[in-house]
Amino acid sequence: MAFLEIDQVTFGYKRETPIITDVSWKINKGEFHSLLGRSGCGKTTLLKLASGLLNPVEGAVYLQKKKVVKPSTAVGFVFQSPTLLEWKNVIDNVLLPITLQKKPNKEEINRAEYLLDLVGLSSYRSCYPEELSGGQQSRVAIARALIKYPTLLFMDEPFAALDAITREELQDDLLRLCQMEKTSVLFVTHDISEAIYLSDQVALMEAGKIIYNLPVDLPKHRTAEMRYQHSFNELCLNVRQKMSGQEI
Amino acid sequence: MAFLEIDQVTFGYKRETPIITDVSWKINKGEFHSLLGRSGCGKTTLLKLASGLLNPVEGAVYLQKKKVVKPSTAVGFVFQSPTLLEWKNVIDNVLLPITLQKKPNKEEINRAEYLLDLVGLSSYRSCYPEELSGGQQSRVAIARALIKYPTLLFMDEPFAALDAITREELQDDLLRLCQMEKTSVLFVTHDISEAIYLSDQVALMEAGKIIYNLPVDLPKHRTAEMRYQHSFNELCLNVRQKMSGQEI
Amino acid sequence: GDESDQASEEKGELERVRVANWSQLISEQTNLLVDEEKGFFQEHGLDVEVIPGVGGGDAIKNVLTGKADIAFTDPGSLFFSLDQGEKLKVIYNIYPQNVFNVVSLKESNITTPKDLKGKTVGVYSLSSGTRQNLLVLLHQAGLTEEDVEIVETGLLNFAPLMQGQVDATAATDTGLYTGKQKGLGEVNVMEVKDYLNFPSDVFVVTEETYETKKELLTKFLAGYRASAAWMIQSPEEAAELAVEYAIDGKNEEDNLEIIKLRNASSISESTEKSGLGTIDEEVLQEAADTYKQLGLIENALDMSEVISNELIPKE
C-alpha cells in the first residue's frame, strides 16, 4: 500500500450534491504530487479529505496503512488563506505547532528562525500579522507548516500571493527540503508550470473527479534552466490542453 | 493634469520607516496600468494611498484634479483578500455598494446578475460566502467592485486565486468592460505576462520606489494569440530581467 | 461564624448565647451591646452575641434554624410562627408598651382613626410592624384595610408625608422623634397604645431551648434585666456608649432621646409591680385575637401555653 492512499472517496457538503465523486489517488513516500483544476472543482475539498479535516461520505483515506479519521500531527498543512493568529508575532506564529504542546526549546527556535530566513522574513520576526503584506503572511504560513518536519505536506496554493522571483526561490527551497527529509507532498496550484516543475506526478481535476494523471519524468534534480526546455514546455502544453478540454 | 495623479508621495506606517518613498505616477482616462514588484515592496500600500484609504505623509494624490483625502464612491476596489460579508449571500454581497445607499432597483439587480454570470457564478447567487471556494470568493469580490460602473478601478491581485483558463477569460472580460466604459485601472499582479497582456503601461516597484516604467505598445485589442507572439514574450522577459536586477 | 468562635476562645470560660435581633445593632438596644464595657452578662458567665436581622420574622427564623438561641422579636412575628405550628415560648417582655403610631400633618386634621377613611396612609413596608399596627388601629375604629389606601414608603417614611404624597404615615415613637429632628413640622399623632397596648418586642425561644437550657436562659434574662435597669438609670452614659457600639449612634443627643423613649416603653404597670420583663398574658391574648379577627392569622392562639414568666429572676 502507498504512503497516502485515497480510496474511492466521495463527499458532499450537503448530502444531495457530491463535490468529490469516487476519487482514488496514491502518493508514495517522498513523492511530490500536484493537483490542478479550475476554480471550484474541489481541490481544497480533496485536500481536506486527504488530511482528515473532512471525512468522506463513501470510501476512505489511508495514511501508512491506517485509516485517516482526523488530522495527524505528523502532517503539515498550508491553507488557501494564511490564517495567522493576530495576537502572536511572526516567530510565535511559526512556533505555534510546537507551543501548542510545550515550550519550544532552543533547537526548535533555531528551526523557526531558519525557516523564517528561508521565506525571507528574518527581519520581521517580531512583527504582528497585520503589519505584514499579503505575500509575507502566506510565507509565514508556509514556515509554520514546515516547523515540525512533517512527513506529509498538504499545500493549498501556497505561492499564489508571491511574485515570480520569490516564488521560484521558494519552489527550489521547498523541493530541496522535501527531498532532504523525504517528505511526501500534495500540492494545489493554478500555475501549470509550477506543477510540472515541482511534481513527480500531476493530477487534473474537473467537477470533483480526477480526469487526467500525468507522471512527470524530468530529472529528479530540477534546475532553473529546465523551465525553458522543450520537454518541460511540452508537458505544460499537454496539461493546458487537457484542462481546456481539447484532445491532444 | 492626468485623470489620476500620484505626486511625490511618501508614506510609512510607523513614522521612522517609510514604506513608499517619493513615488509619482500618472494614469490617463481609460488607461490600464499594472504594478509589479516583489512581495512586500509596497504595492498594496501604494494602491491604498492612490485610493485615499491611506493618506500620504508627504506629497498628494489627485483624482480629476481634486486632491484625494478619502475614498471616492466612483472608485472600485478589489482587495488582496476577498472580504465578503458572511451574513449576506452572493448576490447581496455583489449589491452591497448599492444597498449601502438605497434599495437596489431592477436594473441594478440585472447588472449584478450580469456580473455574476461574467465571473461564472450565476448558479451560486444564493450561496453564502463560506460555501464558496477561495477562487469563487475572489470572483464575487471582483463583481462587487464593478457593480457601480466605476470610472477608476484599483485591483490588488484579483486573479491570484484563479486557474489559468478562468483567469484568461476574466482578463478578456475585464479589458472589454474597461474599454467599453472607459474605466481607468491600476492593477497589481505577480504574473508578468498578465501585466503585459492587460496594460498600457507597466510599473515595476522595488522597496517603495518605482524603478522601471514600461509602456506596452501592443495593439489595443488584445487576442489570445498575442500571448505567444515574440514581441509579447520580449516584453515579459524585459520586465523579468529588470525584476531580478539584471540589466538588459 | 468564624469570628464568633474566635471571640469565645478569647473569653475562655464564658458560655455563649446568641441573640437574633430584628434589626441591626441600633442605639435603642445599647444595653444589649455594651457588655464589653459593663459586663452585665459576663457577670453571669455569659458571652452574648447579637445577630443582626431584617425584621422580626428573620429573628425567629434564625432561632428555628439553630443559628441563634433567643429571638428579639415582635409579637406579630410570634403569632405568625405559632399560626404555622411552630412551638415557641415567650420568656421576657422587652417593651411592654406599644410604640407604634400614625402621624399626619396638622393641617390634615386627622385626629381619630375614623378620620383615616379614604385617606392614603404610608407604611414602612408591607411586612412591617407599621402595617400590622395600622390595621389594629383601624380595626379598633371599625375600619378595614379597604377603607384606606396603604402604600409602602420605605424607611424614609416621613418624606412622602412632608411632600404631601400621603395623608398619614404609620411609624414608631423613635421614628417620629427622628422625623421631627429632620424638619417634620406640626403633626397630629395617634398612638396605637391608646387603643390596644400590646408589647412591641419580646424574647422568644423554641420550646426545645426552653426545656433544655433553662439555666442559661435564666442567667441571660438576669443579665438583660440588669442592663435594662442600667439604661433606665443612666441614659446619658448609654447614649455616650451608643456612639461607639451602635451603628446609628452617630449623634449623642439623638441617642439620648431615643434611649429615653425606649426606657419609657420598657416599663408598664405590671413591670412596676413584678419587675422588668414581666409578661402580661391578657394583652398578648387580646392582640392574638385581634390578629385573628384581622385575618392576619388563621388559627386561634392560646397565649397561656406560650408565655412563661418562670425564667425571669425574682426581684
Place this chain on the structure above:
Amino acid sequence: MRNVRVYGILLFIVLLIVWELVSGAMSELVLPAPSVVVMTLWEGLTTGYLLPHILRTLSEILMGLMIGSFLGFLVGILMGEIPFLRRLLFPYVIASQAVPKLALAPMFILWFGFGMTSKVVITALICFFPLLENTVTSIQYTDSNKRELFRVLGATRWQTLLQLKIPAGLPGIMAGLRVAVVLAVVGAVVGEFIGGSVGLGALIIASQGMMDTPLMFAVLFLLTGIGMLLYQFVNLSEKYLLKRYTKGKNQ
C-alpha cells in the same frame, strides 16, 4: 439531544428529592418542602390569587426590558462610536449601576410615584448596563478588512454602523440582551419590594411579613419560570437573527 432532556429531568427529580428530604428535617418557616411549595403554587394559580401579581410583574419586566435594553443599545452605540461621549458619560453610567436601587427606592417613589412607573424605571436601569457594555465592546471589534471595505465604498458612519458594526457585533449584543433579560426579572421584583401592593415582589414582602415561606417559594418558582421563558425567547430570536453567523459557531 434527547438524552439531555432525560438527564435534565433526572437531575431535577434527584434535586427535588434531596430538597424534600432536607426540608423534612426543617421548619416549614425556613425551608418548605417542594411538594408544599408546588401545592401552594398550584392553589395560587387555580384560584387566580397569583394572576394579577404575575400580570403586573410581567408587564413591568417587559416594559422595563424594552426601555432599558433599547436605551442600553442606543447609548452603547453612541458611546462606542464617539469616544468623547464614552469618556464623558461613563462616570454617570457607573454611578447609575453601582448605586443599589433599593437604597434609592424612596427617591424613586418621590420622583415617579407609587405606581408602575418607578418599577419600570428601576427595571430599565438594571437592564441598561449589560446591553450598553456589550454593545460598546461588540461594535468596536470589527474586522479591520471589512472596515476598510466600507471606507472604500464611501459608506457613511451611519451606514457602516448599520450594515457592518451592528450585524458583525450581533452575537455579543445578544449575549448582553440575555443577561439583561434575566436581570430584568430581579429588577422588577426589587422595584416592587418598596412601594408596591401588587406584583410578585410585593407578594414576596407580604409573604415574608406573614412568614408564609411556602408562598414566598412559590413566587420564587414563578420568577425562575419567567426568567427561563424570557431567556429562551431571546435564544430563539437569536437563532433566527443569527442564522448566518453560525460560520464561527461550533458545529
Place this chain on the structure above:
Amino acid sequence: MRNVRVYGILLFIVLLIVWELVSGAMSELVLPAPSVVVMTLWEGLTTGYLLPHILRTLSEILMGLMIGSFLGFLVGILMGEIPFLRRLLFPYVIASQAVPKLALAPMFILWFGFGMTSKVVITALICFFPLLENTVTSIQYTDSNKRELFRVLGATRWQTLLQLKIPAGLPGIMAGLRVAVVLAVVGAVVGEFIGGSVGLGALIIASQGMMDTPLMFAVLFLLTGIGMLLYQFVNLSEKYLLKRYTKGKNQ
C-alpha cells in the same frame, strides 16, 4: 482627549450646581444638597467613621468578584464547550439569577452564617452571570478558519480552548468582567442589607433608620467611586491584555 477632561469636569460642575439648586427647594430628608453630602463624606472619612465599613465592603466585593467571576468564567467555558452541560445546567443558572437574593436572606444566613461569607456568596452569585454568558458566547464564535487550523495541528480540545478560543474571545469576556465588576458593588451592598452590622450596605440601612439622607448619599458617592475604580482597573488590565487585539478596534 484633554478636551474630554475639561468638558467632563464642566458637566460635573453644572450637574452639581443644578442639584444644589434643586435640593435648596427641598427638604434635606428628600434630597440633600451635594455640598452637605460632600461635607458628610469628608467628615466620615477624616474621623475614620467610614473606614471600617469601606474596608469591609471592599473586601467583600473583591472576594466575591474573584470567586464569582472565576466561577463564571469556568462554568462559561464548560457550558460553552459541552452543549450537554449547557442544556443541563442552564435552568439552574437562570434560577440563581432570577431569584432576588434579598428574598433568600434566611437561607444564606442558615448556610453561610451571618459573617462575611454570606455576603461574599451573594456578591459572587451576582458577578457570576455576566461573565458566564459572555464567556459562553465569546468562545463559541471563533473564526472557523482558525478552528480548522487548530484541528490540523492536532490540537486537543483543551489546547484549542486555551490557545484559540479564549484569546480570540477575550474582548467579549472582558466586557462581561466589566459588567460583573460593577454588579459586584451592588451585590456586596445587597448582601449587607440582609443583616449586617458592618459595611456600607449596613450603613445605608442604618442611615435610613436615622433618616440621615446626607449620610446615605455619602455612602452612595463612595459606592460610585468604588465602582468607577474597579471598572477603570479592569479597563487598564484589558488595555494591557488586549494590546494585540486592537487590530479590529477603532483607531
